[in-house]
Amino acid sequence: MRRIIDTIIEKVIFSCGTLSVIFVILIFSFLFMESFAFFKDFDITKFVTGRYWYPDSEPALFGILSLIVGSFLVTLGACLIAVPVSIMTALYISEVVSKSVRDVLKSLVELMAAIPSVVIGFIGMIVLVPCVRKLFNVPTGLTAFSGSVMLAFMAMPTMVTISEDAIHSVPWQYKEGALALGATKWQTMRRIVLKTARPGIMAAIMLGIGRVVGETMTVMMITGNSSRIPHSIFEPVRTMTAVIAAEMGETVKGSMHYKALFSIGLVLFLITFLINFVADLFLGKNKNK
Amino acid sequence: MIKLNPKLSQKFSYLILFLATALAIMPIMAIIFIIVKNGISVVNWEFLTSMPKNGMREGGIFPAIVGTFAIVMSTIMLTLPTGVCAAIYLNEYARDNMLTRAIKLGIVNLAGIPSVVYGLFGFGIFVMFLKLGVSIIAGALTLSIMELPVIITTSRNALNSVPYSFREASWSLGVSRWQTIRHIVLPNALPGIMTGAVLSIARISGETAPILFTAVAFYVPHLPHSMFDQVMTLPYHLYIISTQIPNMPNSIIFGTALVLLVMILTMSFIAIFVRIYFRKHRKW
Amino acid sequence: MVDKIKVDNLSCYYNRKCVLESLNINVIQNEILSIIGPSNSGKTTFLRALNRMNDLDLTYSRRGEVYLDGGSIFDISMEDLRRRIGMLFAMPTPLPMTIYENIVYAPKRLGLISKKSEQDALVERALKDASLWDEVKDRLKSSAMKMSGGQQQRLCIARILAINPEVILFDEPCSGLDPISTVKVEESMIGLKQKYTIVLVTNNVKQASRVSDRTVFFFMGKIVEIGTTDKLFVSPKEKQTEDYITGRFG
Incomplete structure (x- = not known):
C-alpha cells in the first residue's frame, strides 16, 4: 500500500x-x-x-516597424541609464560597504522589483512627464525618454541583484593576490573583479533587457502611444507590448487584427526567448569556473 | 594626462559608486514618499469597504480589493503545489539527461516571456478555446503559468539548502525517497518555500497585463459570486482611474495606489523578515 | 559459522574507473569484521556497496554479486535492504529534530510501531543498547543537533538499532571523535556483537585490533590479506600488511 x-x-x-x-x-x-x-x-x-500600423483603415495596414523602433528606443534608453548605475551599485554593495549595510541595501533594491508597474507608470505620469515637458520644452512629456527613465528603475533591481551575485562570487584569492602586489582596492575592483565577474554581469544586463522589452503597463501609460517612427527620443512612441495591451480588448476573435496581435506576441516571444537563452549561456559560463 | 594619486582616485571612485547606489535606491524611497504623502488623507475604513460611486470619482475600492484577493488566492493555490512538485522533481529525482536540460531551459524561458504575451495566451486558450470567459479562473490560470518558474526556482533553492547528509541518513534507515522528501526535506525547506510564495503573492497582486483580457472588467457593480465572474482588481482599477476617466480627483488615485503599495510592501517585508529569522535560527 | 553476507567477484566503478576489483569476501554471522587500509583503497565504496548507497550516484556502476542470507541484495528493494543492513556514517548525521523523534522517525515511516507506549519503550531500549540512555533520558525532547559529537554518533547507533537490522555497517565511526567518545562508541560496538553482524571500516589500525574478530587489509581496490585479527596483527603473511600495521606507510 x-x-x-x-x-x-x-x-x-x-x-x-x-x-x-x-x-x-x-x-x-x-x-x-x-x-x-x-x-x-x-x-x-x-x-x-511596414511603417504604418492602421488596423482599422481600408485596406488595413499591419506594419510593425514603428513599434519595433519604439520598443528598441525605449529599451536602449533604459539600458543607457540602468547598466552603468547598476554595475556601480553592485560594486558598491558588494565590495565597499560592510556586510550588514550590504543586506539592507540589497533588500531595498529588491523592494523596487515588488512595486507594480501600474504604480510606476502612475508616478511617471504625475511626476516625470510634466518635468520632461518643461525641462526639454517639448509639446508633450509622454515620450520615449520618459518611458526609458521609468523602465531603467524597473530594470535596476534585476541588474543589480544578479551582477552583485557575480561580483560577490569572485574568489577572494584573486583580490588578495592583487592587493598583496600593492594595488588599491579600487584598482583591484576595476581590473580584477569586474573582469572575472563579466559573464555574470552580462547575464544580469540581458535579463534586465528582457524585463524592459516585455514591460507593458508603464510604457502604455507614459510613452504617448503614437505609432509613428520617431525622430528623437523626446517624441511619443508606441511599443509592441503596448499595442497588444491597448487593442486586444477591441478585436473580434479570428479577425486579421486579432491574428496580427498574436503575431506581435510571437515576435516578442522570440526576442525574449533569445535574450534569456543568451543570458543563460552567460550564467552557465560563470558557474563552470 | 594627469596621473592621479591612486588613493585620491580611490576616494573619488567610491564617491561615484556611492552616488550611483543612491540613485538606484532613490526611486523606491521617492515612490513610497509621494504616494503616502498624497494618498494617506483619503484612506479610511469607508474607502476600503465601500463601492465606487459617481463613475468611480467618489466612494471606495472595496470590489477591487476583493477581486485582487480572489485572483491572487486562486493563483497561488494553483501554482504553489505544482511549482513545489516541479522543484522536487528537479532537485530530488531528475537525472542529468536531455529531459532535465529541456525542463531547465523551459523554466528560464517561461520566466522571460513578457506578461502581456501571457495575457494573449490566456485569452486565446482559457477565455476563448476552453470557453471559461473573462473570469477569475481564466485570470488565475494565466497568472499561475506565469508565476510557475518563479515558484520553481525559489522552491528549488530552498530544497537545495537542506544538507544532503539528512537525505542519506534517512535513506540508510530504509526510508523510501518520497518518505524522506515528505518528512525530512520538505519540512526543512518550508521556510524558504513559504518566503518565495509570499513574494510571489506580492508580485501577482500587482500584475495587470496578464489579466487585462482574461479576468478584469472596467466596473462591476457587485462582488464576484463565483470563479466564473469578472472582477475589478486594484492595479487595473488604478490604471483605469489614472488614465481613462476624465476629471478624476487625484486623491482617490493616490489612495488606491497607497492601498496597493501597502499590501505589496507588507508582504515583501514579511518575506524578508521570515528569511532573516530562519537564517538565524536554522537548526543545522 | 554461518555466512551472513557473501560477496562474489564484486567490481565497482566510478565513471568507468575501477575502484574495487573482483572482491570475494564473506562476513560471518555475529562477528565484527574490520576493514583497514590507506585512504582511497576502496573501503568506503565497498561498505556502501553492501547496502546499495552507491546506487544513487549516477556515475557508479558495478559487476558481481552480493548475497545476504543466500539471496541477492539486488533482488530486494533498496528500502528493505537498508532496513536489514543499517549504516553509520563517518560524520554524525542526526536529523534536525528532537532526540526522541530521531529514534522513532524510521520505525514510524516503516510502519513498525504506532502506539505511544511502544514508541517510549523502543526509545528507551535503543538508547540503552547504544549506552546513551543515562546521559539523555531527561532531555529526550531537546534537539539532537545540540548534543556533543560523541553523543550524536551514539544517537545514530541507537537510531539504527531502533529498526532492528541484521547487519550494521560502520564507516569510520570515530574519525571525528575525541578518545573518550571513541572508547564509548567501541564499547557499544562490542556489546552489539551478540545480536548483530558488524562490518567496520576504520583508519585506525589499533581500533581494528581492539574490537574486531577478523580483519581485512585493502590496498588499491584489492584485498591483500584477510584473517583473524590476532593472526593478522601478530604474524601477517604479506609484507604490505606488515608495513601498514606497523605504520611504515599509509
Whole structure:
C-alpha cells in the first residue's frame, strides 16, 4: 500500500516537473498557429518592414516597424541609464560597504522589483512627464525618454541583484593576490573583479533587457502611444507590448487584427526567448569556473 | 594626462559608486514618499469597504480589493503545489539527461516571456478555446503559468539548502525517497518555500497585463459570486482611474495606489523578515 | 559459522574507473569484521556497496554479486535492504529534530510501531543498547543537533538499532571523535556483537585490533590479506600488511 502511494506521488511529481516545458511549447505553438494563419493573408515582409500600423483603415495596414523602433528606443534608453548605475551599485554593495549595510541595501533594491508597474507608470505620469515637458520644452512629456527613465528603475533591481551575485562570487584569492602586489582596492575592483565577474554581469544586463522589452503597463501609460517612427527620443512612441495591451480588448476573435496581435506576441516571444537563452549561456559560463 | 594619486582616485571612485547606489535606491524611497504623502488623507475604513460611486470619482475600492484577493488566492493555490512538485522533481529525482536540460531551459524561458504575451495566451486558450470567459479562473490560470518558474526556482533553492547528509541518513534507515522528501526535506525547506510564495503573492497582486483580457472588467457593480465572474482588481482599477476617466480627483488615485503599495510592501517585508529569522535560527 | 553476507567477484566503478576489483569476501554471522587500509583503497565504496548507497550516484556502476542470507541484495528493494543492513556514517548525521523523534522517525515511516507506549519503550531500549540512555533520558525532547559529537554518533547507533537490522555497517565511526567518545562508541560496538553482524571500516589500525574478530587489509581496490585479527596483527603473511600495521606507510 505504502509503496503504491509512493509510486503514484512520484508520478505526479514527475508530471509537474515536465509542465514548464509543456507550457513553453504550448504558448509557442499557440502564438505560432495564429501567426501562421495571419501570414497566409498578410505578407510577412510587409509585416516586419511596414511603417504604418492602421488596423482599422481600408485596406488595413499591419506594419510593425514603428513599434519595433519604439520598443528598441525605449529599451536602449533604459539600458543607457540602468547598466552603468547598476554595475556601480553592485560594486558598491558588494565590495565597499560592510556586510550588514550590504543586506539592507540589497533588500531595498529588491523592494523596487515588488512595486507594480501600474504604480510606476502612475508616478511617471504625475511626476516625470510634466518635468520632461518643461525641462526639454517639448509639446508633450509622454515620450520615449520618459518611458526609458521609468523602465531603467524597473530594470535596476534585476541588474543589480544578479551582477552583485557575480561580483560577490569572485574568489577572494584573486583580490588578495592583487592587493598583496600593492594595488588599491579600487584598482583591484576595476581590473580584477569586474573582469572575472563579466559573464555574470552580462547575464544580469540581458535579463534586465528582457524585463524592459516585455514591460507593458508603464510604457502604455507614459510613452504617448503614437505609432509613428520617431525622430528623437523626446517624441511619443508606441511599443509592441503596448499595442497588444491597448487593442486586444477591441478585436473580434479570428479577425486579421486579432491574428496580427498574436503575431506581435510571437515576435516578442522570440526576442525574449533569445535574450534569456543568451543570458543563460552567460550564467552557465560563470558557474563552470 | 594627469596621473592621479591612486588613493585620491580611490576616494573619488567610491564617491561615484556611492552616488550611483543612491540613485538606484532613490526611486523606491521617492515612490513610497509621494504616494503616502498624497494618498494617506483619503484612506479610511469607508474607502476600503465601500463601492465606487459617481463613475468611480467618489466612494471606495472595496470590489477591487476583493477581486485582487480572489485572483491572487486562486493563483497561488494553483501554482504553489505544482511549482513545489516541479522543484522536487528537479532537485530530488531528475537525472542529468536531455529531459532535465529541456525542463531547465523551459523554466528560464517561461520566466522571460513578457506578461502581456501571457495575457494573449490566456485569452486565446482559457477565455476563448476552453470557453471559461473573462473570469477569475481564466485570470488565475494565466497568472499561475506565469508565476510557475518563479515558484520553481525559489522552491528549488530552498530544497537545495537542506544538507544532503539528512537525505542519506534517512535513506540508510530504509526510508523510501518520497518518505524522506515528505518528512525530512520538505519540512526543512518550508521556510524558504513559504518566503518565495509570499513574494510571489506580492508580485501577482500587482500584475495587470496578464489579466487585462482574461479576468478584469472596467466596473462591476457587485462582488464576484463565483470563479466564473469578472472582477475589478486594484492595479487595473488604478490604471483605469489614472488614465481613462476624465476629471478624476487625484486623491482617490493616490489612495488606491497607497492601498496597493501597502499590501505589496507588507508582504515583501514579511518575506524578508521570515528569511532573516530562519537564517538565524536554522537548526543545522 | 554461518555466512551472513557473501560477496562474489564484486567490481565497482566510478565513471568507468575501477575502484574495487573482483572482491570475494564473506562476513560471518555475529562477528565484527574490520576493514583497514590507506585512504582511497576502496573501503568506503565497498561498505556502501553492501547496502546499495552507491546506487544513487549516477556515475557508479558495478559487476558481481552480493548475497545476504543466500539471496541477492539486488533482488530486494533498496528500502528493505537498508532496513536489514543499517549504516553509520563517518560524520554524525542526526536529523534536525528532537532526540526522541530521531529514534522513532524510521520505525514510524516503516510502519513498525504506532502506539505511544511502544514508541517510549523502543526509545528507551535503543538508547540503552547504544549506552546513551543515562546521559539523555531527561532531555529526550531537546534537539539532537545540540548534543556533543560523541553523543550524536551514539544517537545514530541507537537510531539504527531502533529498526532492528541484521547487519550494521560502520564507516569510520570515530574519525571525528575525541578518545573518550571513541572508547564509548567501541564499547557499544562490542556489546552489539551478540545480536548483530558488524562490518567496520576504520583508519585506525589499533581500533581494528581492539574490537574486531577478523580483519581485512585493502590496498588499491584489492584485498591483500584477510584473517583473524590476532593472526593478522601478530604474524601477517604479506609484507604490505606488515608495513601498514606497523605504520611504515599509509
